[in-house]
Amino acid sequence: MNKQPIGIFDSGVGGLSIWSEIKALLPNENTIYLADSANAPYGNKTTQEIVALCIKNTELLISKGCKLIVVACNTATTNAISVLRARYKVPFIGIEPAIKPASLQTKTNRIGILATKGTLNSRLFAETSKKHLINCKIIEQVGEGLVPLIENGKLHSNKTKQLLVKYIQPMLDQEVDCLVLGCTHYPFLIPMIQEMTNGKMTIIDSGLAVARQTKAVLIKENMLATLPQDTTHQLYSNTQLNTIQILLASIPKNVALKFKDF
Numbered sequence: 001m002n003k004q005p006i007g008i009f010d011s012g013v014g015g016l017s018i019w020s021e022i023k024a025l026l027p028n029e030n031t032i033y034l035a036d037s038a039n040a041p042y043g044n045k046t047t048q049e050i051v052a053l054c055i056k057n058t059e060l061l062i063s064k065g066c067k068l069i070v071v072a073c074n075t076a077t078t079n080a081i082s083v084l085r086a087r088y089k090v091p092f093i094g095i096e097p098a099i100k101p102a103s104l105q106t107k108t109n110r111i112g113i114l115a116t117k118g119t120l121n122s123r124l125f126a127e128t129s130k131k132h133l134i135n136c137k138i139i140e141q142v143g144e145g146l147v148p149l150i151e152n153g154k155l156h157s158n159k160t161k162q163l164l165v166k167y168i169q170p171m172l173d174q175e176v177d178c179l180v181l182g183c184t185h186y187p188f189l190i191p192m193i194q195e196m197t198n199g200k201m202t203i204i205d206s207g208l209a210v211a212r213q214t215k216a217v218l219i220k221e222n223m224l225a226t227l228p229q230d231t232t233h234q235l236y237s238n239t240q241l242n243t244i245q246i247l248l249a250s251i252p253k254n255v256a257l258k259f260k261d262f
């Protein structure tokens with residue numbers, strides 16, 4: 001059981017930001033990652049469409065023997081994780097915008113959230129924000145257009161910069177001091193956001209928290225790979241693999257990039 005891989009999926013390459021945290025925190029674990037880039041972005045789809053795509057991804061990961069599944073996508077988590085948990089026995093870890101940590105860190109009581117339309121419109125997001133944002137003003141912003149740019153590896157393009165300025169400058173103008181990245185694609189833009197905001201905002205993402213939660217659940221379920229072993233990591237994409245190469249910069253020997261039509 002312990003050697004069975006952890007399954008991770010996202011609408012595309014964004015969840016690699018979570019995969020990297022999991023790989024670093026759990027060095028004895030094997031992983032299988034699915035980048036469903038052919039269907040990205042999920043953020044503009046209906047809940048019903050998102051649920052159907054999540055079921056497809058989950059069934060592929062279960063067929064490959066995954067012992068636990070990380071839904072490395074805020075949009076998929078907020079729209080589909082309850083359906084997945086009700087339908088499959090395997091434990092699921094999800095990711096949601098880190099509203100609570102932001103509410104504890106803000107000094108201006110103004111929090112900005114950059115996420116997809118699907119996440120910001122979801123019931124789960126509404127419930128979580130209601131719970132944690134009692135004394136805070138929240139400025140929600142849909143990151144329209146950012147996911148396709150990241151899917152195409154355009155991390156440093158003028159268009160990317162223009163969109164970030166358009167979305168973040170109004171937050172700076174309203175004295176937002178904590179910016180929650182509510183989409184797993186966005187951590188790849190942190191260097192550009194830092195350059196723009198020049199220390200005026202704390203940028204909060206949930207990658208490390210998800211890796212820690214994954215470890216806690218593996219321990220609780222007695223599934224943790226405790227012994228050092230030669231690990232393998234399989235990264236599947238249903239489009240071309242170029243962007244994965246751009247995002248990971250160097251691909252270690254135990255990481256295999258595979259095209260698969262799923």
Ligand code: DGL
Binds near residue numbers: 015043182
């Ligand atoms: N990476 C995804 C998220 O965390 C979704 C992007 C999308 O497909 O719209 O929300």
